[in-house]
Every structure is written in C-alpha cells, then in structure tokens.
Amino acid sequence: MEVTQANILETLPQDMIVEILSRVGQNSSDQLLILKSVCKSFLKLSEDPLVLKRLSLDRWRLSPWGNPKLIYLFNLCTVFGNPNAIFCLGLIGYFDTKYTDLGLDFLKRASNSQLKEAVYVYGVIIFASHQIEAKHVGLQILNETFPPVPELVVAVRIKVFDLMRQLWLFNRHPFDDVAMPCPISDHDGYFPQFHGFEIAIPECMSCFWAYELDVFANRFAYN
Template sequence: MVNKNVKDSRNMGRATTSTILRSPSNSKITKRSMHATNSSMMDNIPRELLIEILCRLAHTSFTDIHNAKLSCKDFHEAAEDPCVYQNMSLDNFPLVAWKPLTKKEEAFFTKCQDCQNPEIPYRQAVLDYFTGKGPKSALAHLQGALNANHIGALYVTCIILLFSGEDELKACGMKLMAGMKKSKYVRGKLKEHRDRLKSMLRTMWVENPALRRRPVCCTKQDNHRRRSSWEDMVDDADVHCEGCSVDSEIKFLLDSLPRL
C-alpha cells in the first residue's frame, strides 16, 4: 500500500510537471513556479557556500559564471563577490586584444585586477617576456601571481631562469622545475598551464632573442635515455634524470613557439 502511494505520488508529480511544461498557456505559471522553487532552494544555501561554488565555477569558465548570473538573482548577487572575480578564468579573452576593449570589458578587467586575480599579472608577464620586453618586467609581474600560488607563474619563472644564459640561474630553474614534477597534483596542473601557454603563444609575436639559445640541462655522458621520444617524458613521473626531464620541457616549449 505504501509502495503504491509512493508510486502514485511519483506519477502525479511527473504528470503535473510534464503537463505544466507542455502547455503554452501555463508558461507564466511554469516560470513563476520554477522561480519560486529556485528561490526557496537558494534560501537554504548559505551565502558562503554559494560563493564557494561560484568561485570554483569561475576558475574553470567565465561563460558558466555569466550564465549562472543570468539564471537567478541570488547567483547574480553572489557572483559579484570579490572572491569570484579573484578566481575568474580569463581564458575567454585573448591575450592580445585586436580591437579596443569595450567599457564593459575594461570595467571587468579592472575589477579582476582590484580583486587581485593572479591571471592579470601572469598574462602580462607572459606578454612581456615572450614579446621580448626583457625578463625584469616579466619577473616583477610573475611575483604578483606567485604570491597567489599560481602554478603557471612558477612554470614561466622556471622557463625564464632556464633561458637566462647564466649557469647559476639555469641551475636554479632546473631545481624549481624538477621540484614541481615531483608532486602528482602539480604535474596535473602543469600540464594544464603548459597547454594554456601554448595557446597564448599562438596569438602573439614571439620575439625574445633569449629563446634562440637553447639550454641543455642533461650533461650526463652515459647512454641513460630510455626512450626515443622526449614527448613521452614531459608528464612522466618515472624519469630519474632531472636534466632529461627538464630538457623535455624545453623541447616542448620550443616546439610550441612560432618560428623565431
């Protein structure tokens, strides 16, 4: 009897929902009902949790945040929290704008900057270094992103040190890069940032002459390379020679660059 009631009530729910959704004359009721349901659901979610959810969403996709903001008032209000702007992904926006930014876009970037979004100094560092403005300006911007534990910023810092042309700095870059690869979590993030950097490099004029002098990190004379392809080694945890591991990163980066 209990089961039958449960079944009946489920069917009734289904019938009611589908009837409302099917009937054009009830579209106002549908919207109102759904809005009421959304509102009551939102009332039960603490604002801190809502912001946390939106921060995670912002980190992966600007478009998803934009859509979430349009979906209801609570999302719209919570999405204006500085924490959301601090975590906002800027992947939807080209590194080099080919036309002037609109006022709305300018206001958006200013808000991201005011909220200390590490993507802002990171992107500026990538632009400065690879277009040949010199490492000083790039490293200064990277520091801002490193303060927020931006793994891409650490990766680009390693690249700058490796291509510095100075043995001491190169050794420092090797140590940093090898250290990053020891953590499974960081290796996963590194892959993400490496691919993002590759996409960014395709959109700019790479003119840094330092990138023409390829550093070599593995100086071992014995035949210890176990693989014929270095590409296999980029994400491999099982590479015992730090020099080879870093050389595989250097090769990946140089292969990603437009012809210098």
C-alpha cells in the first residue's frame, strides 16, 4: 500500500487533528476549506464543536441568507457558541429588527467572549446611556479590552462599520442625542490630532470614548 500524506495525517489522534483544524479555521476560513479537501477524516472533523466555535467568519457577509450551505454552517457555529456568529446575530437583532433586547443579549454574549468588535459595539451602546451609572459600566467594558491606542480602536471601528453597511439600521433611537461630553465636567474633551501616521494618545479615556461615541452615532446619519 502506497503511503501518502493523507494516510499519515489520518494516523494522528483525532483530538490533535481537531486542535489543528480549529486553529487553522480561527485564522482563516479559506484555509480550513482547503484542509477539508485533504481527506475524509479532515472533512468529518471540520464540523467538530471546537472547530465551529473558533471558526473565523471575517470573510463572510453579515448574514449568509440565500446560500443553504452557509446557512447550515452559520447555524452550527451559533449553536456551538462561535463569538463571530453570535456577534452577527446581535448586530442584526439590535439594529435591523424589532428584537432589540434579544440582539443586545447576543452582543453581550459575544462581548463576554472578548471579541473586540463585539466589545466595541456593546460597550458603546451602554456608554450611550444618559444614566451616569450605566455610562460608567460602558466605559469600564471598553477600557478593560482596549488599551489607550486610538489606532486599534479605529481599526475595529472600520470593521464594524463595514458590517453595518449591510444593515438598514432601523433602530437609531439610542443614538438620536448622544453628543455628550466626558462625564468629568472639568475636561474639555478629546480632539484627535494626527502626527504623521499616528493619532495623539488621549489623556482621558472617558473623553476619548465620548468622542468615539459621537463618531459611532454619526454613522447613522449616512445610512
């Protein structure tokens, strides 16, 4: 019997193969699709709960409706707690349907998984509250995940806005009047200044997130 690379791979313990597939899928869903074609064992194990929980959905549209295979895969990812899939459902539920409470719950679940895009959206929503206690909760959520590096926040915001372009954004009410200053009254606010390719680091993260909230709210004016 000829020994092939596929034969050798199939002799590996299944839990090791699952771990490999999950890490590949976490970095690139395209690369996972390539591995699925290597052998029957890879094809079967690519639907292991760990693989589906970690699978990256970065290359997908916000919702896969219209493609039965993608719908099936998306639903499996959701069942097994994939933060990316749960985040997508949260965006759709909160901004694009009447099920805003359910959507917010999905966003919270994805945020608890430390998915940066989910933390950004969920934290900004809570920070948009006019209740000072809730505002501080939102600020804490954001500060625990994001260091004072504006470029990182901007990169995450760009990804979020790319997804939001696929929505009608019916639910705009939480952001109708959010041009609120920093809760610390003696602060002038955050006014980013660009120095070459860098953005000035904020002295106050509360001022910074008040500015970011204003940027997020203005997104609705162009939809």
